[in-house]
Amino acid sequence: MIGVTFLKGKNVAVMGLGKSGTATARALLAGGATLLAWDDDEAARRTAAVAGIPVANPLQDGGVAADLVVWSPGIPHTHPKPHPLAEAARAAGIPVVCDVALLARARPDARFVAISGTNGKSTTTTLLAHLLAQAGKPTAAGGNLGTAALDLADLPEGGSIVLELSSYQLELSDGLALQAAALLNITPDHLGRHGGMAGYIAAKRRLFDYLVPGGTAIVAVDDEPCRAIADELSGQGLRVVRISVLAALAQGVSAPDGVLLDNGVPVADLSRFPRLPGRHNWQNVCAAYAVARAEGVSPETIVAALASYPGLAHRQELVAEHDGVTWINDSKATNADATEKALVCRDTIHWIVGGRPKEGGIDALAPYFSRIAHAYLIGEATEAFARTLAGKVPYTCCGELGVAVEIAHRQAKPGATVLLSPACASWDQFASFEHRGDVFREMVQALYDEGEDEDERPATEGEMP
Numbered sequence: 004m005i006g007v008t009f010l011k012g013k014n015v016a017v018m019g020l021g022k023s024g025t026a027t028a029r030a031l032l033a034g035g036a037t038l039l040a041w042d043d044d045e046a047a048r049r050t051a052a053v054a055g056i057p058v059a060n061p062l063q064d065g066g067v068a069a070d071l072v073v074w075s076p077g078i079p080h081t082h083p084k085p086h087p088l089a090e091a092a093r094a095a096g097i098p099v100v101c102d103v104a105l106l107a108r109a110r111p112d113a114r115f116v117a118i119s120g121t122n123g124k125s126t127t128t129t130l131l132a133h134l135l136a137q138a139g140k141p142t143a144a145g146g147n148l149g150t151a152a153l154d155l156a157d158l159p160e161g162g163s164i165v166l167e168l169s170s171y172q173l174e175l176s177d178g179l180a181l182q183a184a185a186l187l188n189i190t191p192d193h194l195g196r197h198g199g200m201a202g203y204i205a206a207k208r209r210l211f212d213y214l215v216p217g218g219t220a221i222v223a224v225d226d227e228p229c230r231a232i233a234d235e236l237s238g239q240g241l242r243v244v245r246i247s248v249l250a251a252l253a254q255g256v257s258a259p260d261g262v263l264l265d266n267g268v269p270v271a272d273l274s275r276f277p278r279l280p281g282r283h284n285w286q287n288v289c290a291a292y293a294v295a296r297a298e299g300v301s302p303e304t305i306v307a308a309l310a311s312y313p314g315l316a317h318r319q320e321l322v323a324e325h326d327g328v329t330w331i332n333d334s335k336a337t338n339a340d341a342t343e344k345a346l347v348c349r350d351t352i353h354w355i356v357g358g359r360p361k362e363g364g365i366d367a368l369a370p371y372f373s374r375i376a377h378a379y380l381i382g383e384a385t386e387a388f389a390r391t392l393a394g395k396v397p398y399t400c401c402g403e404l405g406v407a408v409e410i411a412h413r414q415a416k417p418g419a420t421v422l423l424s425p426a427c428a429s430w431d432q433f434a435s436f437e438h439r440g441d442v443f444r445e446m447v448q449a450l451y452d453e454g455e456d457e458d459e460r461p462a463t464e465g466e467m468p
Contacts, residue, residue: 004026004029004030004033004153004154005106005110005157006033006109007036008034008035010105013070014071015031015038015071016067016073016088017031017038017039017073018042020040020044020048021075023076023153024075025051026151027075027102030105038056039069041061041088062087067091067092067095069092071098072092072099073100073101074099075101076147079196080099080174080175081196082202099175100176101175101176102151102153103168103176103179104176104177104178105153106164108178110157110164112160112161113160113161113164114161114298115163115164115166115181115182116164116181116297117146117168117184118185119185120187120189120223121189121191121338122187123283123286123290124147124167124187125167126287127291128165128166130279130309131290132163134291134292135163135298135300137308138300138305140300142158142162142163143155143162143163144164146166146168147167163298170193170203170207171193179213181214181215182218182219183219184220185290185293186222186232189207189229190226191203191362204228207228211232211236219244220233221246222236223245223290224245224247244256244297246289247259252266252267254267256292261285263285276288276312278312278314279314280319280348281344281347282347288309317332317335317437317440320332320444322448323451328416330447331349331421331422332440332443332444333423333424333425334436335440336424337425337429338361338362339367339368341424342424342425342426346371352376352419353411354377354424355379355381355407355421355423355424356427357383357426358425358430358432358433359428360387365391369395376397376419377398377411377414378392378398379398379399379401379406379407380392380399380402381403381404382425382431385400403432404432404442408446408450412450421447423439423440423443
């Protein structure tokens with residue numbers, strides 16, 4: 004836990020009692036703040052109260068009983084409708100920040116670097132943390148990924164804190180001082196939370212507002228919004244390192260053919276690193292390499308560390324290989340753009356897809372339908388995705404993940420891949436994408452750990468029970 008002592012004796016409200024909110028509440032209490040913690044969900048309030056967190060609504064008689072409001076980024080505060088607490092706090096001139104802002108003020112002696120983008124940020128964050136750690140730098144990684152900001156290890160002075168920052172966090176991280184920051188890509192996502200695409204791009208652009216003087220902006224230039232941001236930053240005289248996996252860059256870091264280039268000079272053949280397959284991972288490598296170089300790590304150390312990177316759980320994670328069938332957990336793919344990254348890496352795919360759908364559904368994945376041998380539809384998206392796939396991909400409406408796993412197990416033949424890549428949020432049936440992936444992993448492992456009783460397997464279409 005990071006100590007938050009600078010708010011000792013202050014009245015601080017925490018809005019939202021999920022992972023980051025609960026970690027924030029604990030850190031504030033330990034630091035001596037007077038706390039008012041709240042969540043609009045009654046079950047979350049009960050859980051917090053049982054854990055010893057003081058629960059009380061900071062919005063009282065139209066006013067806010069706090070000097071500061073710490074906002075859990077997952078809770079809307081502007082769009083699609085301003086939350087009453089956020090609205091009242093801002094009207095009263097009370098700052099509204101997220102836990103990252105508290106972390107930055109609590110650890111001014113740390114070296115902060117950050118990763119953002121619509122897709123790929125978790126892999127890049129964990130990869131960068133691995134590169135820095137392998138270079139001998141005390142390192143912690145978290146934020147939007149895994150460990151909440153104030154639950155990170157308290158590193159020695161000068162330690163490196165690698166943050167994955169969502170668009171929600173970027174709106175609320177005032178005071179963060181970044182040595183380097185990387186923006187991977189921008190494609191439509193969370194548009195309702197930002198009032199449309201322009202608002203979403205503006206939120207991502209804020210990443211570079213947190214750079215310290217002399218800091219390094221790393222920007223992938225393979226999509227138009229990011230190219231425009233790179234050009235804008237260059238026009239302001241900032242140090243900008245462009246990265247690309249579509250073209251070789253004479254200045255910048257690129258890997259158009261799977262060979263990592265630093266200012267056009269070959270550094271490594273990325274096919275040597277099976278935990279980082281596909282063009283999307285080449286982009287992740289380019290970004291992590293560029294940040295690590297900005298932090299003084301040598302190319303030789305980076306290449307050696309790439310070979311030992313273990314991969315990211317829930318992102319094209321190899322779960323099992325049995326009887327010639329490969330099982331892949333890509334539960335972190337919560338939109339079509341993320342799922343595309345998995346589909347391009349495989350053939351003969353038995354695809355488990357569905358959940359709570361995002362904008363655009365899976366229409367954009369039509370060019371990859373020829374790779375799919377069968378689709379297994381789950382969750383709230385089942386009917387909509389069935390309409391999209393009708394006449395193009397054989398599919399089974401399974402409803403639940405366990406049914407999909409069982410039927411895929413029966414139908415997949417040697418040489419096939421069973422891929423959980425839902426292209427949807429998890430919240431209709433699971434607490435998080437991590438929960439969904441963990442359940443999938445357990446189900447697959449149970450198939451082989453316990454063996455099978457042929458007489459007890461459920462029948463599928465065309466079979467007699």
